[in-house]
Amino acid sequence: xxxxxxxxxxxxxxxxxxxxxxxxxxxxxxxxxxxxxxxxxxxxxxxxxxxxxxxxxxxxxxxxxxxxxxxxxxxxxxxxxxxxxxxxxxxxxxxxxxxxxxxxxxxxxxxxxxxxxxxxxxxxxxxxxxxxxxxxxxxxxxxxxxxxxxxxxxxxxxxxxxxxxxxxxxxxxxxxxxxxxxxxxxxxxxxxxxxxxxxxxxxxxxxxxxxxxxxxxxxxxxxxxxxxxxxxxxxxxxxxxxxxxxxxxxxxxxxxxxxxxxxxxxxxxxxxxxxxxxxxxxxxxxxxxxxxxxxxxxxxxxxxxxxxxxxxxxxxxxxxxxxxxxxxxxxxxxxxxxxxxxxxxxxxxxxxxxxxxxxxxxxxxxxxxxxxxxxxxxxxxxxxxxxxxxxxxxxxxxxxxxxxxxxxxxxxxxxxxxxxxxxxxxxxxxxxxxxxxxxxxxxxxxxxxxxxxxxxxxxxxxxxxxxxxxxxxxxxxxxxxxxxxxxxxxxxxxxxxxxxxxxxxxxxxxxxxxxxxxxxxxxx
Amino acid sequence: xxxxxxxxxxxxxxxxxxxxxxxxxxxxxxxxxxxxxxxxxxxxxxxxxxxxxxxxxxxxxxxxxxxxxxxxxxxxxxxxxxxxxxxxxxxxxxxxxxxxxxxxxxxxxxxxxxxxxxxxxxxxxxxxxxxxxxxxxxxxxxxxxxxxxxxxxxxxxxxxxxxxxxxxxxxxxxxxxxxxxxxxxxxxxxxxxxxxxxxxxxxxxxxxxxxxxxxxxxxxxxxxxxxxxxxxxxxxxxxxxxxxxxxxxxxxxxxxxxxxxxxxxxxxxxxxxxxxxxxxxxxxxxxxxxxxxxxxxxxxxxxxxxxxxxxxxxxxxxxxxxxx
Numbered sequence: 001x002x003x004x005x006x007x008x009x010x011x012x013x014x015x016x017x018x019x020x021x022x023x024x025x026x027x028x029x030x031x032x033x034x035x036x037x038x039x040x041x042x043x044x045x046x047x048x049x050x051x052x053x054x055x056x057x058x059x060x061x062x063x064x065x066x067x068x069x070x071x072x073x074x075x076x077x078x079x080x081x082x083x084x085x086x087x088x089x090x091x092x093x094x095x096x097x098x099x100x101x102x103x104x105x106x107x108x109x110x111x112x113x114x115x116x117x118x119x120x121x122x123x124x125x126x127x128x129x130x131x132x133x134x135x136x137x138x139x140x141x142x143x144x145x146x147x148x149x150x151x152x153x154x155x156x157x158x159x160x161x162x163x164x165x166x167x168x169x170x171x172x173x174x175x176x177x178x179x180x181x182x183x184x185x186x187x188x189x190x191x192x193x194x195x196x197x198x199x200x201x202x203x204x205x206x207x208x209x210x211x212x213x214x215x216x217x218x219x220x221x222x223x224x225x226x227x228x229x230x231x232x233x234x235x236x237x238x239x240x241x242x243x244x245x246x247x248x249x250x251x252x253x254x255x256x257x258x259x260x261x262x263x264x265x266x267x268x269x270x271x272x273x274x275x276x277x278x279x280x281x282x283x284x285x286x287x288x289x290x291x292x293x294x295x296x297x298x299x300x301x302x303x304x305x306x307x308x309x310x311x312x313x314x315x316x317x318x319x320x321x322x323x324x325x326x327x328x329x330x331x332x333x334x335x336x337x338x339x340x341x342x343x344x345x346x347x348x349x350x351x352x353x354x355x356x357x358x359x360x361x362x363x364x365x366x367x368x369x370x371x372x373x374x375x376x377x378x379x380x381x382x383x384x385x386x387x388x389x390x391x392x393x394x395x396x397x398x399x400x401x402x403x404x405x406x407x408x409x410x411x412x413x414x415x416x417x418x419x420x421x422x423x424x425x426x427x428x429x430x431x432x433x434x435x436x437x438x439x440x441x442x443x444x445x446x447x448x449x450x451x452x453x454x455x456x457x458x459x460x461x462x463x464x465x466x467x468x469x470x471x472x473x474x475x476x477x478x479x480x481x482x483x484x485x486x487x488x489x490x491x492x493x494x495x496x497x498x499x500x501x502x503x504x505x506x507x508x509x510x511x512x513x514x515x516x517x518x519x520x521x522x523x524x
Numbered sequence: 525x526x527x528x529x530x531x532x533x534x535x536x537x538x539x540x541x542x543x544x545x546x547x548x549x550x551x552x553x554x555x556x557x558x559x560x561x562x563x564x565x566x567x568x569x570x571x572x573x574x575x576x577x578x579x580x581x582x583x584x585x586x587x588x589x590x591x592x593x594x595x596x597x598x599x600x601x602x603x604x605x606x607x608x609x610x611x612x613x614x615x616x617x618x619x620x621x622x623x624x625x626x627x628x629x630x631x632x633x634x635x636x637x638x639x640x641x642x643x644x645x646x647x648x649x650x651x652x653x654x655x656x657x658x659x660x661x662x663x664x665x666x667x668x669x670x671x672x673x674x675x676x677x678x679x680x681x682x683x684x685x686x687x688x689x690x691x692x693x694x695x696x697x698x699x700x701x702x703x704x705x706x707x708x709x710x711x712x713x714x715x716x717x718x719x720x721x722x723x724x725x726x727x728x729x730x731x732x733x734x735x736x737x738x739x740x741x742x743x744x745x746x747x748x749x750x751x752x753x754x755x756x757x758x759x760x761x762x763x764x765x766x767x768x769x770x771x772x773x774x775x776x777x778x779x780x781x782x783x784x785x786x787x788x789x790x791x792x793x794x795x796x797x798x799x800x801x802x803x804x805x806x807x808x809x810x811x812x813x814x815x816x817x818x819x820x821x822x823x824x825x826x827x828x829x830x831x832x833x834x835x836x837x838x839x840x841x842x843x844x845x846x847x848x
Contacts, residue, residue: 349694349695349696350642350694350696352694353690353691353694353696356690357676357687357690360686361676361678361683361687365676365677366674366675366676367674367675367676367677368671368673368674368675369660369663369664369670369671369673369675370660371660371661371664371670377659377661380661381659381660381661381662381664382660383657383658383660383675386674392640392642392671392672392674429665430659430661430662430664430665431617431656431659431662432617432620432621432624432658432659432662432663432666433616433617433620433655433656433657433658433659433662434656434657434659434662435656435657436653436656436657457614458614460614465754466768466769466770468769468770491770493754493755493770496751496752496754497618497751497752497753497754497755497774497776498614498615498617498618498752499617499752499755499770499773500617521656521659521662522614522616522617522620522655522656523617523621523662523773524617524618524620524621524622524624524625524666524773524775524794
């Protein structure tokens, strides 16, 4: 709030002359204070106080309604920003972040250096923050809220914990209150007390929290985002603004990633480019690859299309200071050697084309035909997003579908996954084009169950000269239920030679009294 | 004196003729065709397989129908732009059928050379909404290798053009179909020229399917207009036909733009089993049409009918007074 009102540098320039600020929200049918700034704290306001009471204490108070989603978004943005230190960032409630900096600290000048670097950067961004490094998440949590220590060595844990209030153990409010009632106000009191009676009286959670704070019980952090298996990053002395430079650097990063991918014999399918902007905003650009990739040029080409597609959303501002390329999903990639026959492998350019198009228009834009075992026309065939390029490129024409020996597999299922077997129902008379929603037509027939003589479609009258049908297709009761009407399909031709596919929904006398007609498709 | 005059005149004539010939050649080269004098040679290629001087530089896919192949100067182009249009949305089924048939032919041709031939169909979303989505079982029963059929629905014409250009640079596809509705300003002469050049460079046949579009200047080799035509009847094993049945799909093809000197129209039938076109006997077709006259025929009125300045029907006024 302060940042948006006074600018990002309000902390360093000093707070402008402004009355105390409090945030209120409705708790138990009363407007109560949920957050307040330092000035308001100084004049004696407290969390949980009624808004009217606070106003009485300080008439010039600036009261603002709390906005939890905005707070959450801000915390997530901060978590994104913290990705610069470690990929393991976990959210903690509404106002905290856990960073697992195991193995990362030395990159930022040790633990002390990391904390001071982080705090000074956050200070410059206008965020008041406290940070503590310790060997366990619980201890860090306690120290950062109730203590004033930067870095805690493992052997100091008990000494730091002892003077802290019991609330620092992340306990439910009732437990903390109960502990205080019996005089166990500080954690130090608990450390010496016998464990069994405490567990009996206050539950096992208390001991668990205590052990976690002392580093005797493990506490897994759940990172906010999946941790990439491979990544490479580059920190820049001078921020980058130009898109071309960003792409150039991406290519270099791709080369770095490539070596580690090659060592594992894998190729990336989903890449993510993280762009850390100078002012703390982080952009995440994802790009899908159609086949497992480890070629730097191809990876950079993916991002070229992607960046062009999101061109307007990507505001470089004062430039990007850190770039990181991460491989979010990778799979086994069989290194193939070019053969000497001179026949170019056709799947490579196709994969490149698929990548280019899906980087620009989304991964579901390219579609391939799919068939299903169904009599209902709309279910029998359709288009699904292209997932398996090999299915397009490895053809039955090459004799791959039938296994060696030429025998049809007994199970009826072909061993190659992704190659569509000749399944599905293929009557010959299926239209070339089909309407996604059958369009109602007004048709007249000579006899109720017969073919139409003429019909009105899109405000034009068509006279039927020839008709074939009916082809009766009953609804699939196991899918849509038993009361779905039956359709009678007719293939009709009008005077000028247009061929249409009409159907009448419902059987006379058995299902409906007056049937409706629909146009479902057009033939060539 | 006279002699020398004659010689100079002759020489001038020869120079002029040379200039005219070279200009003609240039024009022919620009038009990707062959010079008029060399026309017969394209129809009878050298048996030795050498390309003759002045013969067509174009690779063509013959359709197997001599009059049509003659009008197309050897057949469908194997690289470059071909435009297919239909006048009304309701005729889109017929035109889509013709385009699909061409795609089948291209795919077959490509397969005969040992390549896999995926067909890419790029469709403007609006076109699919108006005239229906391609239907995979229908494509399959039309003779297309539906496993090697990729479909893209583009929101705008600009997106569709971008995808087309990207696809043209990839030497994979047997044919690329670009389906556009109407005559958008973003696909004018210069854009069609661009597509044509790119398709020739990429050695890919590009079919521009203009749904419900007007005639418009374009750089395509050919522009066909497709009208629906009544289909034949289903043949029976004994050689007769099944009365009242609807047989193979039929088209009325008008060659609107070509290098030939006159426009050409022909009735065609697509046989999905043989994967080729057959010409329909026009007399039979005419007989079919007269059979199917509506009960109360109404003369179609021309746009100027009923106006005072409309053209008078012939025979209403006599030009000369009778002699007797």
